[in-house]
Amino acid sequence: MTDSTSLEEATEDNGVLALEGVSRVYGTEVLVRALDDVSLEIRAGEFLSIVGPSGSGKSTMLGLLGVLDLPTEGAIRVRGTDVTRLADAERSRLRGEAIGFVFQQFHLIPHLTALGNVETALLYRGLSPRERRSRAMYALEQVDLGARHNHRPVQLSGGEQQRVAIARAISTDPGVVLADEPTGALDSQNAEKVLQIFDDLQSPERAICIVTHDLHVADSARRKISMLDGQIVADELLGAGAGS
Amino acid sequence: MATAGLTARKVRTLLIMLGPILGVSAIVAAIGINESSKGHLKAKLQELGTDLIVVNASAGLGFGQDPVIEAAAVARVGRLPDVAAVTGTRQLSDIVTVPFAGAEDYYRAFPVPVIATGTDLPHTLDVPLVSGRFLNDFDEASGARVAVIGRDLADEYGYLAGEARTIELNGLEYGVVGVLDWVLLEPSMDSAVFLTFTAAVNDWNLDDPDPSRLYVRAPEHTALVAKEIPTVVSLGGPDGANASVPTDLLDAQSQVDESLNNLTKMMGGLALIVGGVGIANVMSISVIQRSSEIGIRRALGHSRGTIAVQFLFEALVVGVFGGILGALVGAGVVWGVASQRGYTMVLSVAGLVGWALVSVGVAVVAGLYPSSKAARLEPLETLRLG
Numbered sequence A: 001m002t003d004s005t006s007l008e009e010a011t012e013d014n015g016v017l018a019l020e021g022v023s024r025v026y027g028t029e030v031l032v033r034a035l036d037d038v039s040l041e042i043r044a045g046e047f048l049s050i051v052g053p054s055g056s057g058k059s060t061m062l063g064l065l066g067v068l069d070l071p072t073e074g075a076i077r078v079r080g081t082d083v084t085r086l087a088d089a090e091r092s093r094l095r096g097e098a099i100g101f102v103f104q105q106f107h108l109i110p111h112l113t114a115l116g117n118v119e120t121a122l123l124y125r126g127l128s129p130r131e132r133r134s135r136a137m138y139a140l141e142q143v144d145l146g147a148r149h150n151h152r153p154v155q156l157s158g159g160e161q162q163r164v165a166i167a168r169a170i171s172t173d174p175g176v177v178l179a180d181e182p183t184g185a186l187d188s189q190n191a192e193k194v195l196q197i198f199d200d201l202q203s204p205e206r207a208i209c210i211v212t213h214d215l216h217v218a219d220s221a222r223r224k225i226s227m228l229d230g231q232i233v234a235d236e237l238l239g240a241g242a243g244s
Numbered sequence B: 001m002a003t004a005g006l007t008a009r010k011v012r013t014l015l016i017m018l019g020p021i022l023g024v025s026a027i028v029a030a031i032g033i034n035e036s037s038k039g040h041l042k043a044k045l046q047e048l049g050t051d052l053i054v055v056n057a058s059a060g061l062g063f064g065q066d067p068v069i070e071a072a073a074v075a076r077v078g079r080l081p082d083v084a085a086v087t088g089t090r091q092l093s094d095i096v097t098v099p100f101a102g103a104e105d106y107y108r109a110f111p112v113p114v115i116a117t118g119t120d121l122p123h124t125l126d127v128p129l130v131s132g133r134f135l136n137d138f139d140e141a142s143g144a145r146v147a148v149i150g151r152d153l154a155d156e157y158g159y160l161a162g163e164a165r166t167i168e169l170n171g172l173e174y175g176v177v178g179v180l181d182w183v184l185l186e187p188s189m190d191s192a193v194f195l196t197f198t199a200a201v202n203d204w205n206l207d208d209p210d211p212s213r214l215y216v217r218a219p220e221h222t223a224l225v226a227k228e229i230p231t232v233v234s235l236g237g238p239d240g241a242n243a244s245v246p247t248d249l250l251d252a253q254s255q256v257d258e259s260l261n262n263l264t265k266m267m268g269g270l271a272l273i274v275g276g277v278g279i280a281n282v283m284s285i286s287v288i289q290r291s292s293e294i295g296i297r298r299a300l301g302h303s304r305g306t307i308a309v310q311f312l313f314e315a316l317v318v319g320v321f322g323g324i325l326g327a328l329v330g331a332g333v334v335w336g337v338a339s340q341r342g343y344t345m346v347l348s349v350a351g352l353v354g355w356a357l358v359s360v361g362v363a364v365v366a367g368l369y370p371s372s373k374a375a376r377l378e379p380l381e382t383l384r385l386g
């Protein structure tokens, strides 16, 4: 399924994720052009935010960046490979390896413990149960929840659940973490803590991309993408964020 | 709280297992009971011997009288080359039997057949005496008031072996000289009183000592002999007779059982199919309920195939456990029925495994639709709803 030429391209630049002329049209009778000919490249180690009014296509774009959805037109490149041409198994494997997700609604599996939730991301990767467990524990410790690994989602606060979700996203050591309004359901104190964690997680090997309504959050990033009506209207590098 | 969802799922899992359990257990039980009773029947046929012929006199052109087989005809049957033994009997009517005088009120409710018989009945039927002796030639010649009774009647009247007892027949006292063991082919004899023909003629105004029924033992060519007997009895005259081999009837009875068993098997098959539909149904609902979990796992990199396999695996588990439990329940039913009816249990392990596997197959086929539905879910849509 994978053609070797596109895999070789992958190593040529440091773009981890890219959209090339991507459009996404929803619906069959009433067509909604949620994304209109958008191109965007996320490079290793970047910390970027995506802002824009409601309905401007932020979530749609993030879904496409994370290969959870397929575009109506255009290509999505993960480490250089156009995933729109891959079979599902291969696309899923790439998604699991290269990308970590964090959602506004946390989306933890309710009947699993914190540890079980993180381990879910490590399944089907040829890891032994012990290895899986220790990597999941390590990820939980990174978000300061090692002691709570046996707790189920209902036993955790919203902020803690979101931190478990972050641990799950980074447990596979992905090149990029995509977050759709990760602080949207949190109070300001918890939001602050979650943002701090994102800040700590960003490294030369790992890009972070956050969709947000919060201008404070947006400005803590080093690169800010502004959207309107399914198009990118501004792509700025922020001096303040780059300094830290 | 957190485990509520899981327990609910456990109960649900048990509920959807009911289909395969019912189906497999019904089929296994039907087959097992059928095989066991067939085995029992075979053993019983062996025990009874398949060489006994029962001949009943049938009404000729004569008036009024009950049909009988005349002494000359009995002798002709006895002279047939393949006939080893012949005994004639005749049931007497309107005799009230009680263990002692004055017990009528209590014992009238138990009808006791009174049978006049030749003296070699135990030999012909190949049935031993439990105690005492059978009627003999002296009894026959003298017309003495002696009787032999069936084993169940002896129990009913509380007779002890070796005890000198009498029995009252319409107020006439007869001495009981022996107790005949159970007669498998003629269970009515188990509660009967046997007298000599002479006593029957003397005391019960029988016109002549002719039997209405013959028991004929023919070890060789049984069927052929049974076919000849009516002709030999009537010799073209008006008196007729029907001959039958009772063990043939038992065989026919087993055929009836067979069709009943087929019905049970069909109902078991139906239960399996309905169970399969139930699995498909419940799992489809489960896919909807767990769609957000499916979306999450897709986002974490689990492929459509992985999701499909997980749901198929759940169906497989239901099928395997349903099949095993069903086979065990079915085997239990067979055991219960067999021990209640005194059969030896016949149950093939290959059959148990086979039907359990059918349940697995049904469950997996039933799981195909829900699991493909789970695999086709669009992750982004399920996450938006969740």
Ligand SMILES: Nc1ncnc2c1ncn2[C@@H]1O[C@H](COP(=O)(O)OP(=O)(O)OP(=O)(O)O)[C@@H](O)[C@H]1O
Pocket (backbone or CB within 6 Å): A026, A027, A032, A033, A034, A052, A053, A054, A055, A056, A057, A058, A059, A060, A061
């Ligand atoms: N499954 C869908 N079917 C039809 N239209 C959709 C679907 N998903 C999104 N849309 C439409 O596409 C447009 C972009 O939606 P999107 O969710 O990307 O916006 P957003 O920028 O994330 O908004 P918000 O800030 O409110 O989350 C909207 O007009 C929305 O109504």
Ligand SMILES: [Mg+2]
Pocket (backbone or CB within 6 Å): A058, A059, A060, A180
């Ligand atoms: Mg959105």
